[in-house]
Amino acid sequence: MTDAQETAAVPDLLTTGGGPPDDAVSDEGAPIPLLEPREGIPPVVSTPEALASVVAAFAAGTGPVAVDAERASGYRYGQRAYLVQLRRQGAGTALVDPVGCPDLSALGDALTGTEWILHAATQDLPCLREIGMLPSRLFDTELAGRLAGFPRVGLGAMVESVLGYALEKGHSAVDWSTRPLPEPWLRYAALDVELLVDLRDALEKELDRQGKLEWARQEFDAIASAPPAPPRKDPWRRTSGMHKVRRRRQMAVVRELWTARDKVAQRRDVSPGKVLGDAAIIEAALALPLNVHALTALPGFGHRMGRRQLEQWQAAVDRARALSEAALPQPGQQVTGPPPPRSWADKDPAAAARLSAARAGVSTLAEQLNLPQENLITPDTVRRLCWEPPAEPTPEGVASALAALGARPWQVEQVTPLLTRALQATP
Secondary structure: OOHHHHHHHOHHHHOOOOOOOOOOEOOOOOEEEOOOOOOOOOOEEOOHHHHHHHHHHHHHOEEEEEEEEEEOOOOOOOOOEEEEEEEEEOOEEEEEOOOOOOOOHHHHHHOOOOEEEEOOHHHHHHHHHHOOOOOOEEEEHHHHHHHOOOOOOOHHHHHHHHHOEEOOOOOOOOOOOOOOOOHHHHHHHHHHHHOHHHHHHHHHHHHHHOOOHHHHHHHHHHHHHOOOOOOOOOHHHHOOOHHHOOOHHHHHHHHHHHHHHHHHHHHHOOOHHHHOOHHHHHHHHHHOOOOHHHHHOOOOOOOOOOHHHHHHHHHHHHHHHHOOHHHOOOOOOOOOOOOOHHHHHHHOHHHHHHHHHHHHHHHHHHHHHOOOHHHHOOHHHHHHHHHOOOOOOOHHHHHHHHHHOOOOHHHHHHHHHHHHHHOOOOO
């Protein structure tokens, strides 16, 4: 009996209003609220001894393992995990505290070879990697939903539309670094993995029905085998409102303030936005204040900010003002690959024609296959192919170029014919 079936069998405990034993939808057709984990809220694992018991239990479990992680985005510096939830047949649900147990490599090792089920895996894998947990095989229920053509692919929406249960939505953006974690938060966390195995099984059947299961497997394998993302170059350029900053001296102010803020945020372990807002950085860059008095008059640097803080930000502005012309940042981020498509018509009309034809073809095929265009083939891959097409734009040449750009075999098979035609387009 699956978790969903067992949940439906005890509606007096888990749902409001009852429900049929083999179906999670009430008589009125409304989703049934999932109020409590089937075995109750498990204790938080925060000691080596408790972790050893969990490792043993999950090593002895059977079938895939549902995994989720909670971060403190917007509250703490970085994207570390502050709670890890797992569920497996024969082991039940575990809530592990990575603060008390910062090394979960033993748990990761115990699950080697086991399929991990995650929702939006690319969001959680970096923080899981930091604590020693990395799957060799996975099933991403969000990506599966995209490939299957579901219009809403959030976990709550998927559980509701596929399994008929309504998950609580109130605690996704709370400060998970809080200790001790409140019981309602723990209940929410446990419920996030309660039905993940059932969701995986249902989505696998749907993908198989649509002839897309092999596509999904290739996508999952690509995620599981992907190396860690390299550090972002010039992250200060992503400051919100950066489009307003035109002059190089102003860009230097953004860079200096962003760097100073990042150091403070890292030292205090708080979100950079809580130290100084992006809007304040942009205001200072545009105004180029000459002194603390002028800085205080700007939005974001008001009377609530202490004199020491103001002097720290003004010092960053002063450093930018003192830079030589040669030391100022260049406008625009140095990137590899083709220029922005809006400039193609002027720079290379033939490339612009190819891109227009390719985009139209991808859009049409994605609609026919009932999946998002970006999952059929990434826009970046299409741009690169159209800007620098293969010397021999034959189907074989296009397929080889797509593979070199990282397209999966199923994508190459689907889009090669239409992209081969698009490369023949003329202005």
